[in-house]
Amino acid sequence: MASMQFDQHISQEFNDELEQVKTRMLEMGGSVLQQLQDSVRALEHADSSLADKVLEEEAEIDKMEMEIDEACTLLIARRQPAASDLRMVMAVSKAVCDLERIGDEAHRVAKMAINLSEEGTAPRGYVEIRHIANSVCAMLNKSLDAFARYDVDAALDTLAEDRQVDMDYKSALRELVTYMMEDPRSITRVMNIMWTLRALERAGDHSKNICEQVVYLVKGKDIRHGNLDEAQA
Amino acid sequence: MTSIATEQAGEMLISKTERTESQVVRDIEHGETVGEPLMEDAKMSVRNTDVFYGDKQAIFGVDLDIGKNQVIAMIGPSGCGKSTFLRCLNRMNDTVEGCRVSGELTLDGSDIYSKKMDVVALRARIGMVFQKPNPFPKSIYDNVAYGPRLHGLASRRGELDEIVENSLRRASLWDEVKDRLHSPGTGLSGGQQQRLCIARAIAVSPEVILMDEPCSALDPIATARIEELIAELRENYTIAIVTHSMQQAARVSQRTAYFHLGHLVEVNDTEKVFTSPEHELTEAYITGRFG
Known part of the structure; x- marks a missing residue:
């Protein structure tokens, strides 16, 4: 698609600046994905030192967010981008915000990992966490990939996957509630599992937002808050 | 190494320029205005307007409502x-x-x-x-x-x-x-x-x-x-x-x-x-x- 060629401006510097904000956003996405995977692994293996690493590295993610946002602001001030360039800057700026929030969710999962590791491993609920975590990490990976390739179809497919994550989340909650009813002594621990699932489900929502930005970037259509069928039309 | 890279970059640049120009030519041959040039209740209407400076045509078949x-x-x-x-x-x-201007240009219909x-x-x-x-x-x-x-x-x-x-x-x-x-x-x-x-x-x-x-x-x-x-x-x-x-x-x-x-x-x-x-x-x- 011709309009997605960001390297053809008369100004080479403009090309570089646009390329750079996009590349840095994708780098940040890679780091966030790593954080999310590490936090889930820390939880599964009751590895509190890995969880500590996730907590420490969150500051790095925050720094990246601010730097990329500043680069976007400067780009708008200097270049007054229009059309696809403008959509690129806006999409990057919003995606960066979602990535930072996913970083926050990873932070939450890491904290739960520390809490749960102090209590010893609990077999119940971990299957659900692993399942949902795998889906969410795959979603994030695909949404970043769709952004990198300007692939609307991939973005729409990934959007659809969020429905499945939401359904899995709800059924996991139902199951966890029955655990709590069976054994009230497990409530604290099961609540931690629930918060973790909640954090993962939120991370899925943010990945979905990134996919919506991909559609906006490529097609110029704002599909937020609409239903998926409309977006696919 | 550097010269090969430069050459490749040069070739890429040429192919891109050519693509742009072929788009332009295609557009001129089959040029229809995209979007919404016409509207209801227009103050001025321009239809099928050509403008020539001597033999040189400067405007080709413009339809537009203001x-x-x-x-x-x-x-x-x-x-x-x-x-x-x-x-x-x-x-x-x-x-x-x-x-020389040809076509139909109206202000409030006249x-x-x-x-x-x-x-x-x-x-x-x-x-x-x-x-x-x-x-x-x-x-x-x-x-x-x-x-x-x-x-x-x-x-x-x-x-x-x-x-x-x-x-x-x-x-x-x-x-x-x-x-x-x-x-x-x-x-x-x-x-x-x-x-x-x-x-x-x-x-x-x-x-x-x-x-x-x-x-x-x-x-x-x-x-x-x-x-x-x-x-x-x-x-x-x-x-x-x-x-x-x-x-x-x-x-x-x-x-x-x-x-x-x-x-x-x-x-x-x-x-x-x-x-x-x-x-x-x-x-x-x-x-x-x-x-």
């Missing part, structure tokens, strides 16, 4: 025909040797190129502001009073004073010049001179105002004043503006028309043109990919 109390911006690279097109709208091209049309009266209904401020070498007062006098719009001195004051007020110039109405208009600053020209254009109560790059000779502050003025004038007048500043088009207009090599490529709501234009050429131009 909406009432709207600002329409014409953008496009140099030589794309946007100024030529603007000048067709009040028959300014009549004064250009060898220039043909502006008809033999019965009084060109002087037409230009009173469709005023024009040029790129370079061009006040007459007369006083500020006489600059504004010139049109009303010519068209006999005022029967008494008091009435003329009123027209002059109103026009200068509407052009946001009154407060700056009210104490020196009889000093020469050429003594004003560039921005003030341009507002004087706008006051002169609106003194004869036109229905349409054509502006040909009205801010290109002005500093940002004077430009902002003129843009503010355009927004106010829109309530009472229909405005067509040619501008090289894309940001200006985005700020002041409701519709934007993109011209390329004499063809009208795209007409759409300004919002759409500057966020997601339909045509590749429009996109390429407004994002600075060529032009």
Whole structure:
């Protein structure tokens, strides 16, 4: 698609600046994905030192967010981008915000990992966490990939996957509630599992937002808050 | 290594340029305007209009409606025909040797190129502001009073004073010049001179105002004043503006028309043109990919 060629401006510097904000956003996405995977692994293996690493590295993610946002602001001030360039800057700026929030969710999962590791491993609920975590990490990976390739179809497919994550989340909650009813002594621990699932489900929502930005970037259509069928039309 | 890389980069660049040019050629051959060039209840309508300078065709089959109390911006690279097109709208091209306009151009449904049309009266209904401020070498007062006098719009001195004051007020110039109405208009600053020209254009109560790059000779502050003025004038007048500043088009207009090599490529709501234009050429131009 011709309009997605960001390297053809008369100004080479403009090309570089646009390329750079996009590349840095994708780098940040890679780091966030790593954080999310590490936090889930820390939880599964009751590895509190890995969880500590996730907590420490969150500051790095925050720094990246601010730097990329500043680069976007400067780009708008200097270049007054229009059309696809403008959509690129806006999409990057919003995606960066979602990535930072996913970083926050990873932070939450890491904290739960520390809490749960102090209590010893609990077999119940971990299957659900692993399942949902795998889906969410795959979603994030695909949404970043769709952004990198300007692939609307991939973005729409990934959007659809969020429905499945939401359904899995709800059924996991139902199951966890029955655990709590069976054994009230497990409530604290099961609540931690629930918060973790909640954090993962939120991370899925943010990945979905990134996919919506991909559609906006490529097609110029704002599909937020609409239903998926409309977006696919 | 370096030379191979450079060569490859060079080749890539050539293929991209070729692709762009082939798009342009294709567009010229099958050029239909994308977007919404036509509208209901238009103030001016242009249909199937060609313009020639001698043997050279400058405008190719343009269809466009200009909406009432709207600002329409014409953008496009140099030589794309946007100024030529603007000048067709009040028959300014009549004064250009060898220039021939064909097609149907109407103002409120009446043909502006008809033999019965009084060109002087037409230009009173469709005023024009040029790129370079061009006040007459007369006083500020006489600059504004010139049109009303010519068209006999005022029967008494008091009435003329009123027209002059109103026009200068509407052009946001009154407060700056009210104490020196009889000093020469050429003594004003560039921005003030341009507002004087706008006051002169609106003194004869036109229905349409054509502006040909009205801010290109002005500093940002004077430009902002003129843009503010355009927004106010829109309530009472229909405005067509040619501008090289894309940001200006985005700020002041409701519709934007993109011209390329004499063809009208795209007409759409300004919002759409500057966020997601339909045509590749429009996109390429407004994002600075060529032009």
